[in-house]
Amino acid sequence: MIARGEWHPAHSSRAVTADLREIAGQLAAVSDGAMLACGPHKDIEITPRVGAIPRRLTFIDGSVFETRDNDAIDAFVSRNRGGRSGLVHRLEQFHPRLIAFTLAVILLAVGIYRYALPVMVEVALLVTPPVVPEMIAASTLASLDKTFLRPSALSQQEQDAIRAEFAPLAKNAKGGEPAYTLLFRNARLMGPNAFALPDGTLVLTDDLVQLAKGDRQMVLGVLGHEIAHVEGEHSLRQIYRVAGFAALVMLIAGDVGSGVEDILSQGGALVALSYSRGAEEEADRRSVELMKAAGYEPAALARFFAILEEKINDRSETSMLSTHPGTPTRQRYIREYAQQIEGTVKD
Numbered sequence: 001m002i003a004r005g006e007w008h009p010a011h012s013s014r015a016v017t018a019d020l021r022e023i024a025g026q027l028a029a030v031s032d033g034a035m036l037a038c039g040p041h042k043d044i045e046i047t048p049r050v051g052a053i054p055r056r057l058t059f060i061d062g063s064v065f066e067t068r069d070n071d072a073i074d075a076f077v078s079r080n081r082g083g084r085s086g087l088v089h090r091l092e093q094f095h096p097r098l099i100a101f102t103l104a105v106i107l108l109a110v111g112i113y114r115y116a117l118p119v120m121v122e123v124a125l126l127v128t129p130p131v132v133p134e135m136i137a138a139s140t141l142a143s144l145d146k147t148f149l150r151p152s153a154l155s156q157q158e159q160d161a162i163r164a165e166f167a168p169l170a171k172n173a174k175g176g177e178p179a180y181t182l183l184f185r186n187a188r189l190m191g192p193n194a195f196a197l198p199d200g201t202l203v204l205t206d207d208l209v210q211l212a213k214g215d216r217q218m219v220l221g222v223l224g225h226e227i228a229h230v231e232g233e234h235s236l237r238q239i240y241r242v243a244g245f246a247a248l249v250m251l252i253a254g255d256v257g258s259g260v261e262d263i264l265s266q267g268g269a270l271v272a273l274s275y276s277r278g279a280e281e282e283a284d285r286r287s288v289e290l291m292k293a294a295g296y297e298p299a300a301l302a303r304f305f306a307i308l309e310e311k312i313n314d315r316s317e318t319s320m321l322s323t324h325p326g327t328p329t330r331q332r333y334i335r336e337y338a339q340q341i342e343g344t345v346k347d
């Protein structure tokens with residue numbers, strides 16, 4: 001074993017206690033004898049040593065192994081990479097003043113990221129012409145259709161029925177019904193999911209319709225949630241945040257990590273971006289409101305998260321969980337908010 005630590009799946013805050021091991025010349029994160037992630041050393045990004053900050057090893061699938069055992073990682077790195085163990089760490093040993101300066105720059109960057117970036121994102125949204133979300137959506141959909149998505153296997157009858165029920169839901173959303181287009185796709189890799197593109201295109205996967213087993217209200221609840229992501233311009237916001245962050249990194253380091261570059265250059269990665277917790281909460285609330293306004297069952301979305309939670313141990317469904325973490329808190333919150341707005345109507 002090289003080090004002990006925690007492993008996090010890609011785009012998830014879930015933590016699994018795991019060991020970092022070297023198996024047949026590859027690095028692997030292992031927990032209870034199960035291999036969580038592995039790959040050759042050269043494909044794994046290891047963060048440089050900065051004081052006592054935990055080291056992060058990013059596997060090619062995006063999952064991360066994190067450990068506080070800096071010495072073990074350094075020993076491993078110097079064994080395998082001829083002693084390059086982090087520029088900042090070497091500077092730290094010889095130039096305390098330079099370290100103070102570096103810390104000041106980092107603090108400044110954190111300040112910009114925390115306070116100035118949100119403002120810049122809002123300004124960018126204000127000046128974004130409508131053609132930008134349309135272009136992003138069109139190229140994203142085109143690349144997804146070439147890779148993950150297949151034509152829907154649902155009958156035309158079923159698609160028409162869902163579209164007919166979707167219309168009243170979209171009617172009360174920003175821009176009204178014409179602002180939203182519902183598409184059906186078969187996406188085995190994505191599992192039961194729905195996602196929104198910034199131009200108002202919503203994609204519903206066959207698996208979600210099948211998972212619902214005729215519970216149409218639940219499907220509509222999920223679509224209401226996705227409408228809210230469009231209304232709130234959440235994906236554009238996320239893109240601008242990533243772009244702003246990349247600009248900041250470039251400013252300081254003179255280079256952008258390849259991961260950030262990928263997100264910026266590949267439209268398909270848009271879907272992999274997870275929204276902030278605030279955006280998710282807003283979308284959950286809005287689903288309740290839109291469902292209520294359409295005369296549907298306001299808290300139907302909660303059932304979707306309940307089913308997701310049942311499947312939490314099924315590893316094939318982890319991608320859906322990472323984009324829609326279905327915590328019990330979230331279900332309770334949706335039900336409470338539904339009760340709350342039902343209550344205000346009765347008064």
Ligand SMILES: [Zn+2]
Nearest residue numbers: 225275280283
């Ligand atoms: Zn969402």
